Amino acid sequence: MLDRISHILTRKPKLILTIALLLLIPSIIGYLSTKVNYDILSYLPENLESTQGEAYLEEPFKMAATSMLVVEDMPSAYTENLVRDIKDVTGVSSVTWLSDMIGPQFPVEMLPKELASHLYSENSTLIVIQYSRAASSQVTMDAIDNIRSLCNKHCFLSGFSVLMRDIRGYMDAELPLYISLAILLSLAAMLLTLESSVLPFAFLANIGLAVAYNMGSNMFIGEISYVTQALAAVLQLAVTMDYSIFLYHRYSEERTRYDDHRDAMSVAVKAAFSSLSGSSLTTISGFLALCFMQFSLGLNIGIVMAKGVILGVLTVITVLPSMLLLLDNKIQKHTHKNFIPDTSKLTAFIIKHRTATIVIFALLIIPAYYGQAHANVYYRIADSLPSATESTIASTKLSKDFNLSSMHVAVVDADLPSTTMNDIEAEIKKIEGVNSIISYNSILGAGIPDFFIPENIHNMLKQDGKQLLMINTEYETASAQISNQIKSINTVLKKFDKSALLTGEGAMTEDLISTTATDFVVTNYITLATVFFIIMFVLRSLSVPIALIIPIEVSILINQSFVYFLGGKMFFITPALISAIQMGSTIDYAILMTTRFKEEIQNGLNRKDAIMIAATESDKSIFTSALVLFTAMLGVMLVSHIDLISSICLMLARGAVISMLICITVLPAILYVFEPIFARTSLKWRG
Numbered sequence: 001m002l003d004r005i006s007h008i009l010t011r012k013p014k015l016i017l018t019i020a021l022l023l024l025i026p027s028i029i030g031y032l033s034t035k036v037n038y039d040i041l042s043y044l045p046e047n048l049e050s051t052q053g054e055a056y057l058e059e060p061f062k063m064a065a066t067s068m069l070v071v072e073d074m075p076s077a078y079t080e081n082l083v084r085d086i087k088d089v090t091g092v093s094s095v096t097w098l099s100d101m102i103g104p105q106f107p108v109e110m111l112p113k114e115l116a117s118h119l120y121s122e123n124s125t126l127i128v129i130q131y132s133r134a135a136s137s138q139v140t141m142d143a144i145d146n147i148r149s150l151c152n153k154h155c156f157l158s159g160f161s162v163l164m165r166d167i168r169g170y171m172d173a174e175l176p177l178y179i180s181l182a183i184l185l186s187l188a189a190m191l192l193t194l195e196s197s198v199l200p201f202a203f204l205a206n207i208g209l210a211v212a213y214n215m216g217s218n219m220f221i222g223e224i225s226y227v228t229q230a231l232a233a234v235l236q237l238a239v240t241m242d243y244s245i246f247l248y249h250r251y252s253e254e255r256t257r258y259d260d261h262r263d264a265m266s267v268a269v270k271a272a273f274s275s276l277s278g279s280s281l282t283t284i285s286g287f288l289a290l291c292f293m294q295f296s297l298g299l300n301i302g303i304v305m306a307k308g309v310i311l312g313v314l315t316v317i318t319v320l321p322s323m324l325l326l327l328d329n330k331i332q333k334h335t336h337k338n339f340i341p342d343t344s345k346l347t348a349f350i351i352k353h354r355t356a357t358i359v360i361f362a363l364l365i366i367p368a369y370y371g372q373a374h375a376n377v378y379y380r381i382a383d384s385l386p387s388a389t390e391s392t393i394a395s396t397k398l399s400k401d402f403n404l405s406s407m408h409v410a411v412v413d414a415d416l417p418s419t420t421m422n423d424i425e426a427e428i429k430k431i432e433g434v435n436s437i438i439s440y441n442s443i444l445g446a447g448i449p450d451f452f453i454p455e456n457i458h459n460m461l462k463q464d465g466k467q468l469l470m471i472n473t474e475y476e477t478a479s480a481q482i483s484n485q486i487k488s489i490n491t492v493l494k495k496f497d498k499s500a501l502l503t504g505e506g507a508m509t510e511d512l513i514s515t516t517a518t519d520f521v522v523t524n525y526i527t528l529a530t531v532f533f534i535i536m537f538v539l540r541s542l543s544v545p546i547a548l549i550i551p552i553e554v555s556i557l558i559n560q561s562f563v564y565f566l567g568g569k570m571f572f573i574t575p576a577l578i579s580a581i582q583m584g585s586t587i588d589y590a591i592l593m594t595t596r597f598k599e600e601i602q603n604g605l606n607r608k609d610a611i612m613i614a615a616t617e618s619d620k621s622i623f624t625s626a627l628v629l630f631t632a633m634l635g636v637m638l639v640s641h642i643d644l645i646s647s648i649c650l651m652l653a654r655g656a657v658i659s660m661l662i663c664i665t666v667l668p669a670i671l672y673v674f675e676p677i678f679a680r681t682s683l684k685w686r687g
Helices: 002-012 013-022 024-033 049-058 075-085 099-100 113-119 138-150 159-194 199-220 228-255 261-293 297-318 319-326 329-332 344-352 354-373 392-403 416-430 440-445 455-461 480-496 507-541 546-563 575-601 607-639 643-665 665-682
Strands: 035-037 064-070 091-097 122-129 155-158 223-225 376-378 406-413 435-441 464-473 499-501 569-572
Touching: 002 013, 002 261, 002 297, 013 024, 013 297, 013 319, 024 199, 024 354, 049 199, 049 329, 049 406, 049 499, 049 507, 064 075, 064 159, 064 392, 075 091, 075 122, 075 138, 091 455, 099 464, 113 261, 122 138, 122 392, 138 155, 138 159, 155 159, 159 199, 159 228, 159 392, 159 607, 199 228, 199 297, 199 319, 223 228, 223 297, 223 607, 228 297, 228 319, 228 575, 228 643, 261 319, 261 344, 261 507, 261 575, 297 319, 297 575, 319 329, 344 354, 344 406, 344 607, 344 643, 344 665, 354 546, 354 665, 376 575, 406 480, 416 435, 416 440, 416 480, 435 440, 435 499, 440 455, 440 464, 455 464, 464 480, 480 499, 480 507, 499 507, 507 546, 507 575, 546 569, 546 575, 546 665, 569 575, 569 643, 575 607, 575 643, 575 665, 607 643, 607 665, 643 665
Parallel strands: 035 223, 376 569
Antiparallel strands: 064 122, 064 155, 091 122, 406 464, 406 499, 435 464
16 A cells, blocks of 8 residues: 555656645645634633632633733823723723722722722822733734823833733744744755755755644644744754655665666655654654643643644655655755764774763763752743833833732632621731732722722622632742742631632742643653653664663753753743653654664674664764754744743753764663663564
8 A cells, every 4th residue: 555655656746746735725724814822821720720710800800801001200181091092992891090999079088098009109100901802812912002002101011911912022023033044044954964955945845835734734723822833833844854854865775776766766755654654753752742731731732743743744755755856856966065074983982982981971860860950940921021021111110119019819709798808808918928908898998988989990899799809919920938928818718718719820820830840740751651662662672762761861851950050040831841842852863873773783793883883874864853953943042032932942952962962972882782681672683
């Protein structure tokens, strides 16, 4: 069956290419129809109390999408006109400020100091803006743009929705640069390492089709995260380039055996399918391991990237052969010497000093593990943006003028008597770091009659059997202080109302920390287990998988330890992504060398001669593959202003180099020393 398919594919190259190009039409439609989600916290499990509380803020309170506008050093007439204009903006459901809070009948002087401090400071006024749609919806994004256009330089708009708008602004501006730089730098890498100046263009065109198919088919998922959007195309290019190189090398080998190049390509396609289907499984398994995370951002990235690898393999065995056959004359005409260094002397040195090599490698594990375990991790999304970002400046202003570093929102039963609400608020105010509380009960308790409270304020704080307590804290999100504070607040709430829910950025981030802590352990074990069984199945050995996984796992530890030793920090999801992606994409380096080593052993060579050939020949492919991954990731890292994206790409680029160096310098010694054990614990290792 495979023979017939490969024969057909090589006989109709123009037809195959025409079909491939036509498939771009639905891919473009699918890409344009796919929503991008900029709200990372929305990927938290739905069964968490903070997530359930957030659902209440969305409906019926419509407070999930809320912005805080600080107007500084402006007359009240300007503020009144601005509020009136903002109320007319499409997508804005309500605008609340000092006048709305107390009503026109109530004198400002009678307003309690605690309540007034939330809405007015010495030179600033705070305006609370709520939106009719979800925080990351297009309607809300457009509303934020329109509000900003109404404001002057004395206005500062902050809030989670505004933060997402700024992230989206960076993404819209930088995504074309990500892809362009990745293509240009990968092209430069391949021009140096491949034998023809035409080949890189053919490879990039083929992978470009696979990327387009992958991004277009995301329509069936419904939406992708902005992290997935930023990384998917570049990462797919980097990790699937090996497959194109392998097919061409096999085709070049078969061309010397057949008069008809189409027959040579047919044989190469068949061989490539058998090899790539096994080789790609390790990469796919690394991405699929992310799907087991409770934090479903991992699922989003895992599905898109696993699908991308599969489509990459399919285009290599279906479309690339047609390209290579049609361009065959030009490829042969524009050949040149590649610039891959000869590593035969290095391999001989390593084998000669094999014991010292392995001992040094083993000693590296200690600082690598220590550094990885103590690497600084951060969870605040705002920390991933430059300090000059508008939303970051506004948040600083909000904290300075109104002492609003963060705010918890408690959702409690609306039927709780006022005495109980007084007790709840009194106990929460005693908790360290809590500055003040705004609630419907606190407004009434300040002596304001119920009929004085405007309807929009009533609806903002009390609806459908639930009421809200807005708890202002001086602690920053994701700090140790706020973690203890959240536990104390929850204890108080549950004491008086078992159904109470605490939400807000601080509570959701706390759940994020606890959820992902488990996720990362599970993901790492699943990645190691699946890779182990795949290698065991492919190489039919119990010991070889251990010998291959250890060098790559140590490479990952070394990579992550750089964060600690260089005094940097990484976003919370970075370790899980790096572990899965670096293992899945670079374990192929080790498999390639080991497979060739086994082949030479079976050909009757002794282990020294076998490892010399296997390492020297494999190093060429390993070097090319690592260089492409390095340059593609480096391009994104250089232009991205979003630290979440740039730090992931930096670590992937660094990880490719570290894995390459470990495979070139350490793996030959391991294979040579432990070959007798492989022979006793593997099926037909020596023939």
